[in-house]
Amino acid sequence: MPKAAPPRTTGLPPARLLTSLAPLLHEWLPRQRWFAGKGRPVTDFVLLTATELLPGFLHLLVRTEHSPAPTPAETASAPADCYQLLIGVRDQLPPRLAPALIGHANQGPLAGRTVYDALHDPQSAALLLERLRTPGTVGPLSFEHDPQVTVPPGLAPRLLGVEQSNTSLVYGDTFILKVFRRVQPGVNPDLELPWALTRQGCERVPAPAAWFHTSEPEAATLGVLQPFLRGADDGWTLALASLAEGRPFTDESYELGRATAEVHLALADAFAPVTLGPAQTELIAAAMTERLDATAQAVPSLGPYVPRLRAAFEAVGALTSAGTAQRVHGDLHLGQALRPADGSWSVIDFEGEPARPLAERRRPQPPVRDVAGMLRSFDYAARTARPPNPSWAEECRAAYCAGYAARSGSDPRESPELLRAYETDKAVYEVLYEARHRPDWLPVPMAAIRRLAGA
Ligand SMILES: Nc1ncnc2c1ncn2[C@@H]1O[C@H](COP(=O)(O)OP(=O)(O)O)[C@@H](O)[C@H]1O
């Protein structure tokens, strides 16, 4: 390992820095797509770490406090809201950086200066890549890389302009850096699983090339650099094109089923699976029921369907065995599958459902959970088509499960109780996700809820 660089902090007491930043963050943070506290007004900010990467380029970890304050039970089960911010400070913002504006500070040590999201700034983005190329530490931050991968210097950065849960930068169309926005203590599965899969020789994932993490206030992964699959289309785009052109998507779905099975087989080799007996099936059912009840509290239109949805979970609770549980992707959908024009499917974004606590996301789960996620995605695509095309989704389901069975030797349709329960659980998750992030999309999972409830 090269020698660690001397720690460089802002030299400003964190409380003083917040005097400048808090009024700006109050306005800006809740407007970000990746802000997870929607519907819970922010009452306060706590600066957890502040590290100067260069003068005028700060790395911050900020905790938000919300009203109403969480109950002790919620505090125990839900992660605190901690966000990673890369902040630029300038006297004046050049017009090209206008979309990055966070605000003009008018109090505290930054009074009179302009604060902006430094990930929009090519100079700051280039510096971040340079840090990843040359491992070392800066204050609590550590930068590491796979010594077998060469990342060339000077790759031009561009911010990926897609709606996402985090923020990604593409460098020279060669590498992509995902900067996690909501940070939880522990290793992020989006580094852990692709790393393990690569070590297993599984070629379905872009292999992590470099990553960075913090040691304070607790150890946590902050970002991962991986090869950029240039020219690849994601499964969602391809599915919508197939619907628009009236083409079937069955060959692609079959291959996607095979790809999912390959990832599951490699994950089962890397992390020992566990057997699911009656005690575990009861726990699975209880957790699903709890999520359903909590979601119905937050989204009242779900209420009338709750009793009939519960039945799907009770059926799982009554099973005396349910095969095995293992590490899984955890948030598999069409947007997480990428395919170059002449290549085969790759799977990305192993972070799991970002709203769930990291410890829960890293727990072994029945692999059918990922299958259910993809089946929900076929339903989403079919329902957003004009007119909706449910038979397209049915054909994709059958082909995907057949592809999965052909590669893994295990057909998800032979576990109907588990499959139905996981589809229901996913639809419930989607109801909450859409209510919080994309209210216009809420009718899509609500239609599935009505179908699953037999209404
Ligand atoms: N290795 C990659 N190669 C090409 N594009 C990628 C790669 N990884 C991610 N992307 C693109 O970036 C988008 C967001 O990535 P994702 O990991 O899903 O982020 P998030 O968790 O923030 O939603 C994807 O939908 C995809 O279009």
Ligand SMILES: O=P(O)(O)O[C@H]1O[C@H](CO)[C@@H](O[C@H]2O[C@H](CO)[C@@H](O)[C@H](O)[C@H]2O)[C@H](O)[C@H]1O
């Ligand atoms: O940001 P992530 O990709 O990690 O996942 C979150 O956002 C997804 C939407 O971008 C959301 O997926 C839902 O909408 C998709 C269509 O946009 C659909 O294909 C998925 O099946 C549906 O779940 C995902 O749930 C959420 O975690």
